[in-house]
Amino acid sequence: MTDTKTLVLNYLEENSGRYFSGETLAKELHISRNSVWKAIESLRREGYRISAAPRRGYSLSAKADNITVSGISKNLSPYVSSELITVYDELESTNKTARSMATFDAPHGTVIIAKRQTGGTGRKKRHFTSPEGGIYMSIILRPEKLETDGFSLITPFAGVCVCRAIEENTSVFPKIKWLNDLYIEDKKVCGILAEAGTDFDTGELQYIVLGIGINFNSESEAFPPELRKTVGSLFLKGEESISKNELIAAILNNILKGSIPENIIDEYKSRMNMLGKSILVISSDKEYEAVALDINKKGKLIVELPDKSTRVLSSEDISIKLT
Template sequence: MSTSEKVLFILESNKTKYTSGEEIAGECGVSRNAIWKAIKDLREKGYCIEAVSNKGYKLTENNDIISAEGIKASLPMDYDKADIYVYDSLKSTSDKAKELAVNGASHGTVIVAATQTGGRGRKDHTFFSPEGGLYMSIVLRPDFLFSTDYKEVTSFVGNSVISAIKELTGIETYIDGINDLYVDGKKICGILLESGSEFDSGTLQWIVAGIGINFDSDINSFPEDVKERASSLFAAGKATITKNKLIARIIEKILDCQLI
């Protein structure tokens, strides 16, 4: 982890208070000058960081940049069930997760992207994935699951997202069909499960659960045929929580339900 990543994790973990440069330097094991350079680097990447003499540094409340450090800071202390990879843009988080799964990625590996250029739903339907959304995929290994039945696992993932949203926002969502989540009759989330098996034995090797949420998306910018039936958890720029916090809670909900 780079110094900038370490500093970001510290700031994300202490969003309600200022943290002194001396304290950050001590936790990172580097000089105060290195911390200044890290702060400068984070600001150049778009993070709004307040600096107050004799107090230190603090992320402003309007920061909502998805990052592995921000997600980890929102997970319980010492939560070590998830390897998290964050990208500005991918063709598809599920394509990346499947690639990693084939190459041995562990149960709980998480791929997140701020946008997707080739997001998709069932039957290869397009899933419009602009900025303002939350797009993630999780690698699940059969040995850790309570079931490998497609409908049961899909329902479980959907209910995990519903529960996470309800706990953090109070917003009531519901499943329509098996793959989509709705609020007041309009779709705010799509879920797609894909799997891989050994060719000779047919033994299930992995499942990838893809989740796409319209978080604080500008629905008016959506294609005409999509915006008629789509909605967003929050109006653009009006979110009461961060994407990192919701991603973290979804990860907890899904990965805590495993066989002991």
């Protein structure tokens, strides 16, 4: 049975931007006016922005709303199932939860979302700071549903899909820094991490967990001091032109369409912010300067060294030289 708070939230979300009196809500939801008031106060304590106006009633802000399945589902394409989406207030890591679910046969298109993470990780198990104000989501992908043999293209594909979703719904146009980061100007606003699970005996790919972390309207003070010069957000708080729910739906619609397009590398390259530029390559044992030349068909970065020889990078870190 759905609790009173969820009933009120769902009704306000389905009619976001409109006002309803406590009497109307009570009548529509078959609950008491006192129950409506208690639910509104509880939702406000959880961070929902519900305004109240004399003789008009209550209204849930249409912008930057809290993440809910009902809010996401309103904007999903028919091929994306809202029944496979779960939203948590807090998780250690959405990828960790998704990996566990994938081993127990969670289907293709299962989505785990958290409003904040306490132990999010990026590439090479680095800590991924995940304060409130962000979108942290992981999608379980089954190889047989992707209609491609190029599983090394998952990360480029995801980067393009997130860029498309942002561009289609806002006036923001992010760029991609190889391998898995999205930038607005010189600030990182999104990180992507794809992790695979294989059969121990056969080595056959069983699943891919695609993790996406976006600084939606995160405030700089929420990040450690050493990151504040390099991280940014899609929006300043209060200036959002799209809700988190709408952006999540747009990303899922792009990623879960089906097959990975054959020309995905061409689009990936067209969105990059470092081709032709001098970069610093950071490997496990040394650092060296190079020029970023191109991306090959497998999504790997081709660089030119000072002696004019070339090298193909697969997992090294890079830093764009600003001078």
